[in-house]
Amino acid sequence: MLNNFEEHILGNLPFLKDGKLLIAISGGVDSVVLVHLCHRLGLNISLAHCNFNLRGTESDGDEQFVIDLANSLDIEAFTESFDTEGYSVLNKVSIQMAARELRYFWFDELAQHLGFDYILTAHHADDNLETFLINFSRGTGLDGLTGIPEVNNKFVRPLLPFSRENVVDYAKENKLEWRVDSSNASTKYLRNKLRHEIIPILKEINPSLLQSYQGTINNLSDTADIIEDSMELFLKEAIETIEDNKIVFKISEFKKHNNPKAYLFEALKDYGFTEWNDVVNLLDAQSGKYVLSNTHRLIKHGETLLLSEIIADALEDVIIENLEQDIETPFGVMTFSEVETISQNNPNTIYIDKGLLTLPLRIRNWEVGDVFFPFGMVGKKRVSKYFKDEKLSLLDKESSLLLCSGEDIVWIINRRADNRFRVTEDTKDILKIELK
Template identity: 75%
Template sequence: MLEPFKNHILYNLSFLNNARLLIAISGGVDSVVLTHLCYQLGLDISLAHCNFNLRGKESDGDEEFVVQLADNLDIEAFTESFNTEGYASENKMSIQMAARELRYYWFDELAQQLGFDYILTAHHADDNLETFLINFSRGTGLDGLTGIPEVNNKFVRALLPFSRENVIDYAKANNLIWRVDSSNASTKYLRNKLRHEVIPILKEINPSLLQSYQSTINNLGDATDIVEDHLELFFEDAVESIEDNKMTFNVSEFKKQNNPRAYLFETFKDYGFTEWNDALNLLDAQSGKYILSSTHRLIKHQDSLLLSEIVPGELIEITITDSNQEVETPFGILSFSEVDEIQNNSITAIYVDKALLKFPLLIRQWKVGDVFFPFGMKGKKKVSKYFKDEKLSLLDKESTLLLCSEDNIVWVVNRRADNRFRVTEETEEIIKVELK
């Protein structure tokens, strides 16, 4: 296996030869073989081991083994101990997901702090097949069926072309010692059930299963390239704007496709959405209707779809005294300055009669029942009705603040001043209020 591995690095991963490499090592046969292969090729390697404290003395034994292996090879080793169960409970996730999240965060942190160019993991062809079957059994798109990427940013899976059998044969032929994780024998986890019960049957049916699977992966990869090329052209027409807090998509571009549901899936699959019939219904829904994922919200607004990240609700109430010249808000700096006359009006500034203001002023979000007297109009108007007339989206409404004097609205910030505080001929002192 050493010679094929050497050729694989030479022809496909040559960038590893002159890089600082961090090997993610559990102590199991896969990562031990990866370590020895890289060591034999003279690559610049260090080891990183996570102790998840899930198997008592066995976990501690794995850590001791990795430290000893590094000492034997005269290479550097880093170890980290995690309270995995506590992290899983705190973040309401499975133990497996918690362990995955913890180790990848730590590997990435090590690489950034200590200047490692790449992080090597010991995934091989059988792992790739297992991942394919897991995604297939749960339901997925093309991306979920194209396998584990060999290179993904800093992470490199250098053993992907090799089978578990190749790895074990190399370990035995070279008298390598490795640790056995007892939890890998349990079939309560889906991956282990596939590994021990399903894949052996598939290999019995087709002894060339891994080769057939690799051919399938290559074909799916080619299909994915075609889809991505087409989607790039679609996005050029469908994406209306990209801002800090939202993306806007043209509904008509989805509706003109033969299969709008498929385009919705490809556009929004990375944002946690799963109910694609609901997304399809959104195309013909009235403004204000929306669907939620765990992280994002997709809103129908007139002829557009607005995508925004869900931010935990935060009550905004900022008090302003008469001594404040500038106040920081979530949307910019609100400044107060005395001026001699009204200058150029703009949407970001208003001029008010200082004598009519009752300090302290208050900046807050709008609420149902709010009423103001729009500048330039006679009479009052509900803020909600003003929003509707202005055709504001749900996101625009949520990001609009009110400047208030006692219970009276002075300014629907960046939108409309209140007529009651306007400057008149009787005004002696003028205050300019501006959002910068």
Template identity: 65%
Template structure:
């Protein structure tokens, strides 16, 4: 196995030979064998062990074993203890998800702080098969059927080509000891049920199951490349505009496809959407119809689909004194300067009579019920009605700010000034306000 791993690294993971590596070690056979192999190959490694404090003395025994194992190989080891149950309860997660989140967040922080190039985990071919089956059972697309990626950012899984039988044989041949996790024996969890009840039956039906599975993964990977190329070519036509706030898609491009639902899946699956009939219906829905995933929002706006990330940021109002000349905002910079006359009119610039203003001014997001007197018009108008008449999308409306003097609107910023503060023939002091 040592020679096989060395050949695999030379051919596919050569970057590991010149890298500073952190190995995630539980004390179980897989991670212990991975450490032993990497040490034999003289890679630059250190170890990281998580004590999740879920199995009492057994968890503490794993930690002591890892410390002694690292000392025997003269390797640096990092240990982190977690109150996993409390974390899971606070974040309303099951224990497995909580432990995974804690583990990978810590590994990432550790790598960043101590300049590790890569983090190695001991996932192997049987783990990959189990992941494939889990995704298949739950329902997934091509990406979910590709299994565990060998390289995913900083994460590298060099044992993916090897079976648990091969790993066990190596441990036996080299008299390697390890710790058994008693929770792996229970069939309480889906993965363990597959491991102990389903996979053995599949191997009985096909003794070459893992090799057949590897061939299937290779074929699926090739097919995924074709799908990805097709999706990227489509996106070049379909994306009308993309910025920090939203990505705008042309609905007409989806409707020209023979199977728009398939493309909707490939385009929006990574944003957490799952109800694909609802996404498909959005193409013909009324303007303003919205769909939500946990992280993103998809909105029908006339002949467009708008994709934006869901944020919990609360925009606070900004107070502007009479002496302020430059005000920084999240959407640009406001400049306040005296002017002798009104020059060319622009949407991003207004001229007001200073004597009509009550300082400090307030800059805030517009609200339902806001009313102003649009410059050049007779009478008042609700801001909501004005924005609707301007044909702004839901997202664009959410980005609109207003400049206020006391409770009166001076400017629907970057859209329309208020008639009550305009410059007249009696104006003595003109204030120019510009957004850049």
């Protein structure tokens, strides 16, 4: 296996030869074999072990084993202890998901602070098959059926071409020691149930199951490449604008195709949506209708779909007590300066009569019932009616902020000033308010 592993590194992952590498090690046979293979090839490796404190003294034994292994090979090892159960409860995720989030966050942190080029994990061909079957059983798109990527940003999985049998045989032939995780024998977890009950039957039916699966993965990956190229061309036409807080899609581009649902799925699959029939129905829904995922919202607005991240908390009021200081806002930096003359008002700049202001000023979210006197008009108007007349989307309405003096609106920021604070021939001090 060592020769095959070396050929694989040189032929497919040559960048590992010169990289500073961090190996994620549990102490199990897979990660122990990966460490020994990399060490025998003379790669520049360090070890990282997570103690999730889920198996009492067994977890502590795993940690000590990794430390002893690192010492025996004269390589650096990092260990971290986690309150996995507490994290699971606090974040309302399963124990498995909690462990996954904790370890990957820590690996990223180590890589950033200590300058590791790549993080190596010991996933092999059997892990890949298990992941395929898990995704298949739960329902997925093409991406979920193309297996674990060998290279994904900093994460590299050099053992993917090798089977669990290859790994165990190498460990036994070289008389390696490793730790056995007792929880791996339990079939209450789906992955273990597949590993111990389902996959052995499939291998009995087809002894060449892993090779057949790899051929299927290659075919699916080729198809995925074609779809990716096609979607890149499609999105160039379908995306109207991309801003900091939203992406605007043209509905007409989806409707040009016989199967708009397929295009919607490919365009939005990374944003957590699951109710795809509801997403498709937005194409012909009334303006203002929307569909939610856990993280994003898709809104029908006129002839467009607006995609935005869900922001849980409204802006806390910003109090402005000193007009000589610049103020940070969600839209940029607000500045105040006295000027001799005015230029034409624009959405980012207004000129007002400074003497009419009452400090402190306040920046706040708009509320139902707010009323202002639009600059250049006679009389007052509800802010909600102004938004409707301006045909603002739900997202634009929600993100709109007001600059207020006392209870009076001075400016719907970036949109319209209030006529009550306009500069007249009686104005003594002209204040320019600008958003940069």
